[in-house]
Amino acid sequence: MTTDFTWTRAQFQLPEGIVYLDGNSLGPLPKATPERVARVMQPEWQNLLIGGWTKAGWHMMPETQGDRIAAMIGAEPGHVVVGDTLSIKVYQALAAALALRPERRVILSDTGNFPSDLYMAEGLAETLGNGTRLVTVAPEDVAAHLTEEVAVLMLTEVDYRTGRRHDMAALTRKAHEVGALTLWDLAHSFGALPVDLAAAGVDFAAGCTYKYINAGPGAPAFIYVAPRHAGAAGTALQGWQGHEAPFAFDLGYRPASRVARMRVGTPPVLQLAALEAALDIWEQVDIADVRARSIALSERFIAGVEARCPQLRLASPRAPEHRGSQVSFHFSEGYAAMQALIARGVIGDFRAPDIMRFGICPLYVGEPEIDRAIDTIADVMAGCLWDRPEYKVKAMVT
Amino acid sequence: MTTDFTWTRAQFQLPEGIVYLDGNSLGPLPKATPERVARVMQPEWQNLLIGGWTKAGWHMMPETQGDRIAAMIGAEPGHVVVGDTLSIKVYQALAAALALRPERRVILSDTGNFPSDLYMAEGLAETLGNGTRLVTVAPEDVAAHLTEEVAVLMLTEVDYRTGRRHDMAALTRKAHEVGALTLWDLAHSFGALPVDLAAAGVDFAAGCTYKYINAGPGAPAFIYVAPRHAGAAGTALQGWQGHEAPFAFDLGYRPASRVARMRVGTPPVLQLAALEAALDIWEQVDIADVRARSIALSERFIAGVEARCPQLRLASPRAPEHRGSQVSFHFSEGYAAMQALIARGVIGDFRAPDIMRFGICPLYVGEPEIDRAIDTIADVMAGCLWDRPEYKVKAMVT
Numbered sequence: 053m054t055t056d057f058t059w060t061r062a063q064f065q066l067p068e069g070i071v072y073l074d075g076n077s078l079g080p081l082p083k084a085t086p087e088r089v090a091r092v093m094q095p096e097w098q099n100l101l102i103g104g105w106t107k108a109g110w111h112m113m114p115e116t117q118g119d120r121i122a123a124m125i126g127a128e129p130g131h132v133v134v135g136d137t138l139s140i141k142v143y144q145a146l147a148a149a150l151a152l153r154p155e156r157r158v159i160l161s162d163t164g165n166f167p168s169d170l171y172m173a174e175g176l177a178e179t180l181g182n183g184t185r186l187v188t189v190a191p192e193d194v195a196a197h198l199t200e201e202v203a204v205l206m207l208t209e210v211d212y213r214t215g216r217r218h219d220m221a222a223l224t225r226k227a228h229e230v231g232a233l234t235l236w237d238l239a240h241s242f243g244a245l246p247v248d249l250a251a252a253g254v255d256f257a258a259g260c261t262y263k264y265i266n267a268g269p270g271a272p273a274f275i276y277v278a279p280r281h282a283g284a285a286g287t288a289l290q291g292w293q294g295h296e297a298p299f300a301f302d303l304g305y306r307p308a309s310r311v312a313r314m315r316v317g318t319p320p321v322l323q324l325a326a327l328e329a330a331l332d333i334w335e336q337v338d339i340a341d342v343r344a345r346s347i348a349l350s351e352r353f354i355a356g357v358e359a360r361c362p363q364l365r366l367a368s369p370r371a372p373e374h375r376g377s378q379v380s381f382h383f384s385e386g387y388a389a390m391q392a393l394i395a396r397g398v399i400g401d402f403r404a405p406d407i408m409r410f411g412i413c414p415l416y417v418g419e420p421e422i423d424r425a426i427d428t429i430a431d432v433m434a435g436c437l438w439d440r441p442e443y444k445v446k447a448m449v450t
Numbered sequence: 451m452t453t454d455f456t457w458t459r460a461q462f463q464l465p466e467g468i469v470y471l472d473g474n475s476l477g478p479l480p481k482a483t484p485e486r487v488a489r490v491m492q493p494e495w496q497n498l499l500i501g502g503w504t505k506a507g508w509h510m511m512p513e514t515q516g517d518r519i520a521a522m523i524g525a526e527p528g529h530v531v532v533g534d535t536l537s538i539k540v541y542q543a544l545a546a547a548l549a550l551r552p553e554r555r556v557i558l559s560d561t562g563n564f565p566s567d568l569y570m571a572e573g574l575a576e577t578l579g580n581g582t583r584l585v586t587v588a589p590e591d592v593a594a595h596l597t598e599e600v601a602v603l604m605l606t607e608v609d610y611r612t613g614r615r616h617d618m619a620a621l622t623r624k625a626h627e628v629g630a631l632t633l634w635d636l637a638h639s640f641g642a643l644p645v646d647l648a649a650a651g652v653d654f655a656a657g658c659t660y661k662y663i664n665a666g667p668g669a670p671a672f673i674y675v676a677p678r679h680a681g682a683a684g685t686a687l688q689g690w691q692g693h694e695a696p697f698a699f700d701l702g703y704r705p706a707s708r709v710a711r712m713r714v715g716t717p718p719v720l721q722l723a724a725l726e727a728a729l730d731i732w733e734q735v736d737i738a739d740v741r742a743r744s745i746a747l748s749e750r751f752i753a754g755v756e757a758r759c760p761q762l763r764l765a766s767p768r769a770p771e772h773r774g775s776q777v778s779f780h781f782s783e784g785y786a787a788m789q790a791l792i793a794r795g796v797i798g799d800f801r802a803p804d805i806m807r808f809g810i811c812p813l814y815v816g817e818p819e820i821d822r823a824i825d826t827i828a829d830v831m832a833g834c835l836w837d838r839p840e841y842k843v844k845a846m847v848t
Contacts, residue, residue, distance in 0.1 A: 067497045074500045081496045089720060090484060097666060098479045099465045101797060102472045110667055137715025139689035147577060163701060168690035171703035175688035179545060179577050268495060269508055270718035290573035291537035292566035301802060303561060305569035317535025320668035322487060322720040399499060404699060
């Protein structure tokens with residue numbers, strides 16, 4: 053397949069005059085989504101009422117869409133299920149992994165991980181109360197800290213601030229050499245670059261669908277459990293939807309034999325419909341093409357900004373193979389500078405303490421947008437526009 | 451306020467020719483919901499993109515809607531937050547309650563609780579690994595099992611099968627007498643009958659919004675933490691959205707001072723919009739009126755069915771004050787009989803082993819629907835229509 057990026061671009065409802073470089077935080081609206089979501093309400097919910105769970109297939113959406121995601125990340129079919137939020141899925145995967153290494157007490161992670169993953173791990177360690185502890189090291193020190201004390205190596209492949217990318221296959225191999233299991237957070241990988249979980253030998257993975265996948269605000273997460281752990285993985289959050297026979301209403305829990313055991317409660321059907329519409333676009337996309345184009349656009353962006361904005365210092369790795377699909381720069385007045393850019397229609401975001409972050413999403417960003425972004429950044433920097441008081445008022449940014 | 455049930459009825463998009471007595475499982479579509487949900491997508495998501503989180507108020511929806519729910523269940527303002535699923539919220543509340551009684555090891559519940567609550571408790575007890583155990587007794591034996599070993603009394607106020615109602619205030623008082631805390635599941639209470647958490651002295655509560663509240667398939671849940679526990683309650687699932695400063699991206703977790711600490715991950719904005727539209731109807735409703743009308747309709751239903759269908763045996767308590775807002779009957783061929791009813795446009799549901807369940811939702815069910823349901827049940831029973839083979843094929847029922 054050769055991806056037609058003119059076609060992909062046409063699938064999105066982008067506002068006029070905007071260069072959107074924040075799809076790594078929330079992807080834009082696919083044109084097909086409103087109608088797909090509306091269909092869940094009318095006629096499905098309206099006419100089928102409770103019958104929608106079976107007759108409209110609502111109940112199976114976490115699994116049918118899990119299978120579609122599996123095919124996109126090199127996972128074995130039937131080993132991915134959708135639901136809840138990324139934090140919840142990280143918790144379940146981590147609990148399952150720890151239980152498979154009962155004699156070990158260390159969760160190894162790094163300071164580049166998304167904070168919520170670290171918080172969830174701390175919370176789980178506290179609940180376990182058995183001496184399990186989270187050890188957080190610098191990203192470059194992870195390999196050196198892989199010892200036989202480590203039960204689980206828990207990492208996010210691509211750093212949410214800098215775009216720095218871990219070598220998933222190599223670190224997974226090293227973890228296995230010391231008998232540790234791996235849990236990979238794919239938040240900034242899924243839809244950004246090729247992921248091959250089975251080839252990398254990953255044990256557990258989780259990801260979200262509201263960033264590069266474009267499934268909308270609050271879109272559900274997913275979890276992967278390697279086939280070799282599928283029958284033994286505990287689920288920690290033992291909800292009825294993960295029961296082998298949820299509608300038997302047994303008083304005792306029996307996990308489903310399939311990855312469906314990682315389901316918890318009633319699935320969010322409106323959000324799942326939006327995910328379905330978003331995944332339809334990806335059926336026409338080859339992620340290798342996306343990666344190649346992301347690199348080309350990112351190189352163009354870095355070269356342009358560096359040539360014209362000496363105040364900005366590249367925060368992302370220079371070598372494209374060590375980056376995800378975002379480019380970040382350090383700038384001490386980054387918050388205000390980003391506000392100035394947004395006011396001029398170039399939308400990226402800011403991450404403390406000083407990072408200006410730009411997501412490069414080739415499905416709807418091309419050379420004209422990159423060039424306009426470069427021009428606008430250059431204008432803001434050359435004119436010290438970030439120094440205007442209206443841009444310095446801090447609001448909550450996501 | 452006197453509730454205008456002609457007006458409430460007009461707020462729903464009910465299919466023609468259907469008597470819907472399954473709103474205790476999934477409420478019907480409010481007419482305003484499709485437009486409200488569509489608005490999240492267009493113009494909000496389309497035009498605001500990432501800015502929707504602040505400019506459209508998405509980020510605060512779990513709290514603003516939590517406040518609306520608080521006002522409906524006698525909770526103090528600022529002590530309810532919306533999100534995730536009921537199972538997840540039960541887990542968080544139970545973990546918080548157990549941590550407040552560290553010297554005790556028993557979670558007391560009953561066989562009338564919804565199985566998922568029991569499963570979640572088992573999972574939590576296993577994760578704690580400190581000897582915490584779930585003790586499940588018959589509903590009528592709960593009070594007798596309240597000893598000083600009990601850390602938490604975890605009950606669903608209204609039994610999902612029979613509609614049998616616990617005395618929340620009395621059991622909470624008894625629990626407190628032995629030093630135990632209480633966690634009440636309001637799944638079949640919220641929107642069905644008056645709930646006054648503060649007056650009853652409840653410690654923790656959780657509920658869902660897709661049943662009597664009509665917020666749609668997979669609508670989010672909510673959690674209540676009594677003010678006296680708010681500052682001490684651990685959250686177990688320590689997601690970034692529950693952090694005191696989620697957008698500071700600190701490496702360490704600090705729970706929000708407010709009930710917002712019970713938030714976990716990114717909130718499901720499409721589902722929250724549907725909840726918002728559903729709650730709008732409740733602003734015009736006095737739950738005392740709903741209760742009075744639910745009792746009148748239920749009494750009419752029971753009398754009619756019992757007079758004409760000697761095969762059916764009432765499974766719900768006979769005294770209205772001991773029931774929620776549903777009426778259930780035992781019948782050995784209940785599954786097939788319910789299929790026969792559904793085929794004739796009277797929609798209730800079946801719960802194993804032999805319960806035919808009918809939800810009485812006065813917002814859109816009145817005397818004509820009750821009478822037609824009685825007639826149809828009488829026809830099915832008199833003609834032994836449940837004996838036809840096409841009704842005996844078991845499908846998944848929700």
